[in-house]
Amino acid sequence: MKILTLDQIKEIVPSIDLIPAIEAGFTAYSAGEAVVPPVGELLLDRGDVHIKYGYLEGDKYYVIKIASGFYDNPRIGLPSGNGLMLLFSQQTGELLSILLDEGYLTDTRTAVAGAIAAKHLAPRDIERIGIVGTGTQARMQLKHLASVSECRDVLVFGRGDEQLSRYKSEMEEHGFSIEVTRSTTDILQSCNLIVTTTASKEPLLEAIHVREGIHITAVGSDTPQKQELDSVILQKAGLIVADSISQCLERGEIHKAIEAGRISVNEVIELGNIIAGKVGGRTSEEQITVADLTGVAVQDIKIATAVYEALAEQ
Amino acid sequence: MKILTLDQIKEIVPSIDLIPAIEAGFTAYSAGEAVVPPVGELLLDRGDVHIKYGYLEGDKYYVIKIASGFYDNPRIGLPSGNGLMLLFSQQTGELLSILLDEGYLTDTRTAVAGAIAAKHLAPRDIERIGIVGTGTQARMQLKHLASVSECRDVLVFGRGDEQLSRYKSEMEEHGFSIEVTRSTTDILQSCNLIVTTTASKEPLLEAIHVREGIHITAVGSDTPQKQELDSVILQKAGLIVADSISQCLERGEIHKAIEAGRISVNEVIELGNIIAGKVGGRTSEEQITVADLTGVAVQDIKIATAVYEALAEQ
Numbered sequence: 001m002k003i004l005t006l007d008q009i010k011e012i013v014p015s016i017d018l019i020p021a022i023e024a025g026f027t028a029y030s031a032g033e034a035v036v037p038p039v040g041e042l043l044l045d046r047g048d049v050h051i052k053y054g055y056l057e058g059d060k061y062y063v064i065k066i067a068s069g070f071y072d073n074p075r076i077g078l079p080s081g082n083g084l085m086l087l088f089s090q091q092t093g094e095l096l097s098i099l100l101d102e103g104y105l106t107d108t109r110t111a112v113a114g115a116i117a118a119k120h121l122a123p124r125d126i127e128r129i130g131i132v133g134t135g136t137q138a139r140m141q142l143k144h145l146a147s148v149s150e151c152r153d154v155l156v157f158g159r160g161d162e163q164l165s166r167y168k169s170e171m172e173e174h175g176f177s178i179e180v181t182r183s184t185t186d187i188l189q190s191c192n193l194i195v196t197t198t199a200s201k202e203p204l205l206e207a208i209h210v211r212e213g214i215h216i217t218a219v220g221s222d223t224p225q226k227q228e229l230d231s232v233i234l235q236k237a238g239l240i241v242a243d244s245i246s247q248c249l250e251r252g253e254i255h256k257a258i259e260a261g262r263i264s265v266n267e268v269i270e271l272g273n274i275i276a277g278k279v280g281g282r283t284s285e286e287q288i289t290v291a292d293l294t295g296v297a298v299q300d301i302k303i304a305t306a307v308y309e310a311l312a313e314q
Numbered sequence: 315m316k317i318l319t320l321d322q323i324k325e326i327v328p329s330i331d332l333i334p335a336i337e338a339g340f341t342a343y344s345a346g347e348a349v350v351p352p353v354g355e356l357l358l359d360r361g362d363v364h365i366k367y368g369y370l371e372g373d374k375y376y377v378i379k380i381a382s383g384f385y386d387n388p389r390i391g392l393p394s395g396n397g398l399m400l401l402f403s404q405q406t407g408e409l410l411s412i413l414l415d416e417g418y419l420t421d422t423r424t425a426v427a428g429a430i431a432a433k434h435l436a437p438r439d440i441e442r443i444g445i446v447g448t449g450t451q452a453r454m455q456l457k458h459l460a461s462v463s464e465c466r467d468v469l470v471f472g473r474g475d476e477q478l479s480r481y482k483s484e485m486e487e488h489g490f491s492i493e494v495t496r497s498t499t500d501i502l503q504s505c506n507l508i509v510t511t512t513a514s515k516e517p518l519l520e521a522i523h524v525r526e527g528i529h530i531t532a533v534g535s536d537t538p539q540k541q542e543l544d545s546v547i548l549q550k551a552g553l554i555v556a557d558s559i560s561q562c563l564e565r566g567e568i569h570k571a572i573e574a575g576r577i578s579v580n581e582v583i584e585l586g587n588i589i590a591g592k593v594g595g596r597t598s599e600e601q602i603t604v605a606d607l608t609g610v611a612v613q614d615i616k617i618a619t620a621v622y623e624a625l626a627e628q
């Protein structure tokens with residue numbers, strides 16, 4: 001049994017080609033080959049804990065992920081998010097690996113899903129990338145987009161000058177050219193690949209400023225309350241994609257747009273079916289496309305497997 | 315974060331006074347102070363996996379236990395049962411300890427619950443202890459009974475001569491005087507504290523041979539299918555005790571007896587309420603008492619906590 005520390009995991013992850021691994025996860029999920037029971041939940045006074053688990057039929061492993069958010073932690077110098085993944089053998093039930101990733105693999109698989117959405121849905125010519133938010137996902141999404149787009153010209157929206165300037169200096173070290181803005185209208189007016197990464201409960205992007213041909217990936221909203229996009233944006237979109245239709249009915253942008261009567265579930269396509277070529281993706285350079293990613297356990301299964309197998313090969 | 319191996323855990327467990335710890339767990343559970351969500355489950359081709367988790371309100375920890383049963387494992391030299399427990403801080407969500415107990419702590423907390431049931435329900439004078447079954451629980455139940463009873467005179471029921479003679483020689487090394495039988499009638503005729511530990515799906519103990527004043531603890535039946543006691547035994551009992559009434563409605567002996575129309579749920583008392591003194595236990599030396607233990611997550615919470623704290627003190 002291998003116990004992998006965060007340092008070991010961070011060292012190996014850049015050497016793994018995660019896009020095909022996680023694409024295969026989405027494909028299997030949409031083909032009904034993933035067994036993913038309802039998420040286990042503990043709601044405590046100071047935080048909450050989620051247990052996501054499942055397996056792919058015919059695969060070697062099953063994975064159990066425990067993730068927590070304790071929102072007062074930063075006051076005592078601890079990160080609010082934490083987590084680990086456990087990888088077991090489907091043949092014997094043996095514990096093969098404990099991945100003490102502290103939430104890093106969840107952040108990574110979320111960012112990789114953003115890159116996958118952009119790969120399949122973004123317009124051919126990306127003029128400028130717009131990032132809404134300045135946190136961990138705002139950084140990781142941009143870094144992972146670099147593997148599917150050559151565009152390095154970025155406009156980032158944030159609410160605090162300090163966060164914006166830190167984001168700018170940090171991401172410029174990674175080879176991006178960063179401009180900052182306090183207005184999401186600027187983002188909509190100059191960017192045609194936009195990723196929203198905030199925990200906002202009020203729409204940040206207004207439908208009126210949405211231009212033809214843009215793609216928006218919304219990764220921030222993962223609860224029934226959170227919302228980053230005006231629901232009219234989804235109504236205007238020619239293609240609405242979900243990582244999991246069943247999950248997007250209960251949380252995220254699609255949930256909000258259906259609730260507002262702007263779209264119906266029949267209009268929503270699952271990402272795995274686009275990756276598999278079962279349904280078409282973007283049909284023209286003018287089409288507006290939206291991907292709503294709420295996070296599914298197959299991503300955890302696939303990233304835990306990829307890390308375990310990469311380290312086993314070393 | 316402490317990772318504890320099975321060897322470390324086995325070394326520390328005998329030094330811990332588990333009876334009060336697990337009694338406190340039952341008491342809290344029956345007082346509604348335990349948060350124990352529904353068990354998570356994965357049903358795989360070769361085995362099944364259960365995720366039990368929860369916490370006591372106002373406690374320091376929450377615990378997640380993963381237990382598996384892969385029934386072909388012995389063919390390749392692996393145990394069928396396996397498991398681990400994870401202990402986290404309720405204050406911060408930090409992972410404090412991984413207890414790689416391989417199912418040993420589950421076996422132990424089950425045996426301790428048997429001792430607790432005997433402590434509160436067995437007749438004053440235990441003439442002879444009857445053990446039904448010759449497996450791991452048959453051994454562990456008897457060992458733990460030694461802490462609540464001075465009786466060392468034991469009759470054990472089993473179906474195979476080899477298993478019986480192995481049980482006899484092994485348990486005699488622990489200071490018990492063991493006789494063996496192939497008849498459960500012998501057990502009912504000479505023992506007044508009986509523990510049933512098999513995975514039988516047909517009743518092994520017949521009501522007709524049940525004498526006044528005996529106590530039976532049934533620990534084998536933990537699914538809706540398994541049954542060790544003729545339901546008429548529960549009907550004859552003056553006191554029927556469950557570790558968890560809600561769970562015993564769905565699985566175990568009480569479930570079977572209610573299904574057969576032999577008893578009603580109103581007759582069932584929860585063990586934690588007897589321990590707390592909220593309701594009386596045995597009312598006379600003639601009363602027949604039955605305890606049905608299906609296993610509850612508070613036992614896991616309490617034993618993981620006790621082991622973690624004992625090792626932290628070292």
